Amino acid sequence: MHLNQQTDFAFRILIYLADHTVADETGDMALARPKIREIADFYRVSYHHLMKVANALTSRGYVQSWRGKNGGLALARSPERITLGAVARDIEGHWEVVECFGTDSDCPLTNDCRLAPILNEALLHFWAILDRHTLADIARSPGDESPITFHSDLPYPLGPEPTREQRKPSL
Amino acid sequence: MHLNQQTDFAFRILIYLADHTVADETGDMALARPKIREIADFYRVSYHHLMKVANALTSRGYVQSWRGKNGGLALARSPERITLGAVARDIEGHWEVVECFGTDSDCPLTNDCRLAPILNEALLHFWAILDRHTLADIARSPGDESPITFHSDLPYPLGPEPTREQRKPSL
DNA sequence: TGGTAATATGCATTCAGTATGCATAATTCG
DNA sequence: CGAATTATGCATACTGAATGCATATTACCA
Numbered sequence: 001m002h003l004n005q006q007t008d009f010a011f012r013i014l015i016y017l018a019d020h021t022v023a024d025e026t027g028d029m030a031l032a033r034p035k036i037r038e039i040a041d042f043y044r045v046s047y048h049h050l051m052k053v054a055n056a057l058t059s060r061g062y063v064q065s066w067r068g069k070n071g072g073l074a075l076a077r078s079p080e081r082i083t084l085g086a087v088a089r090d091i092e093g094h095w096e097v098v099e100c101f102g103t104d105s106d107c108p109l110t111n112d113c114r115l116a117p118i119l120n121e122a123l124l125h126f127w128a129i130l131d132r133h134t135l136a137d138i139a140r141s142p143g144d145e146s147p148i149t150f151h152s153d154l155p156y157p158l159g160p161e162p163t164r165e166q167r168k169p170s171l
Numbered sequence: 172m173h174l175n176q177q178t179d180f181a182f183r184i185l186i187y188l189a190d191h192t193v194a195d196e197t198g199d200m201a202l203a204r205p206k207i208r209e210i211a212d213f214y215r216v217s218y219h220h221l222m223k224v225a226n227a228l229t230s231r232g233y234v235q236s237w238r239g240k241n242g243g244l245a246l247a248r249s250p251e252r253i254t255l256g257a258v259a260r261d262i263e264g265h266w267e268v269v270e271c272f273g274t275d276s277d278c279p280l281t282n283d284c285r286l287a288p289i290l291n292e293a294l295l296h297f298w299a300i301l302d303r304h305t306l307a308d309i310a311r312s313p314g315d316e317s318p319i320t321f322h323s324d325l326p327y328p329l330g331p332e333p334t335r336e337q338r339k340p341s342l
Numbered sequence: 343t344g345g346t347a348a349t350a351t352g353c354a355t356t357c358a359g360t361a362t363g364c365a366t367a368a369t370t371c372g
Numbered sequence: 373c374g375a376a377t378t379a380t381g382c383a384t385a386c387t388g389a390a391t392g393c394a395t396a397t398t399a400c401c402a
Binding site: 356361 | 373374375376377378379380381382383384385386387388389390391392393394395396397398399400401402
């Protein structure tokens with residue numbers, strides 16, 4: 001009963017992009033394409049792992065990417081049009097609570113199971129909440145005055161990958 | 172985003188007990204203590220694995236057990252007093268969606284994360300549904316006339332443990 | 343009191359999914 | 373052409389779940 005780390009990464013990438021695509025610290029829009037390296041450093045998570053999630057977000061149409069020099073990522077849609085539930089379902093593989101809804105179950109209760117509908121109902125309520133919110137709800141609002149942490153403000157040097165101990169994924 | 176097989180087993184054990192503690196096919200109440208062996212055969216799942224779940228249910232106070240000859244299992248409370256949500260949380264180890272609610276997260280967003288409250292809300296709605304139902308809702312009601320499958324009605328001989336291929340857990 | 347039936351418990355193994363790392367390709371810019 | 377950056381595939385490690393086995397414990401009964 002939990003979302004996996006990839007989904008957590010996906011949300012955090014989207015939040016980062018929403019918060020950093022307006023302008024960077026120089027005011028230069030062309031440079032305001034956060035790089036995977038930069039995002040990974042900010043969250044102190046594995047660069048390679050985060051890249052895979054970024055790829056998934058790209059192929060699913062949530063994120064736009066540019067390769068090569070001055071490459072990077074940006075949101076492919078406005079935050080209002082990115083639903084949290086859709087992202088979670090796209091990144092998570094299976095999202096059903098019970099699999100006995102499928103066709104190949106031989107559980108003797110299948111024909112008269114009163115549990116499955118209840119679990120299903122609970123699940124629908126769960127997803128209904130996530131489907132009711134978009135990235136705009138969790139990203140910084142335009143008028144938000146709280147400080148944004150830019151790349152150059154990071155309180156640690158940009159060195160090699162953090163070790164497993166240094167990293168602490170939060171999901 | 173799913174419940175594990177142990178939780179599935181737990182629900183099915185409880186359903187079986189609720190359906191079979193009234194009387195067995197001989198009308199003898201003393202024999203109406205389903206055995207783990209019997210339940211495992213009925214659902215065609217691993218005997219040993221199901222025993223562990225039965226033990227968990229026993230130690231959590233949902234089920235009463237007797238060892239030795241004529242031993243077996245029975246509900247320790249009336250079905251109305253067994254809440255589905257409580258069972259699931261007791262059998263599942265961790266049941267939070269996000270773990271960054273904990274104290275040892277160093278996610279830079281922790282202090283101003285707008286995602287966590289939403290996930291939390293979704294989760295609360297999920298559990299609210301399960302907490303609203305009891306075993307009485309999913310077990311056979313007393314007036315239910317539909318046939319009950321007794322041990323002796325099983326359409327297959329009681330042989331050795333089914334192989335992995337024969338078994339198809341439904342959750 | 344010994345045998346049998348049943349649950350209880352601990353340990354070892356297998357398995358699957360997730361996470362991680364590495365190598366290399368592909369692309370873009372200058 | 374070279375550097376920077378994303379894209380992709382493969383191999384490995386890690387973790388938790390699932391499974392199986394051995395043995396202990398308990399209770400009934402002859």
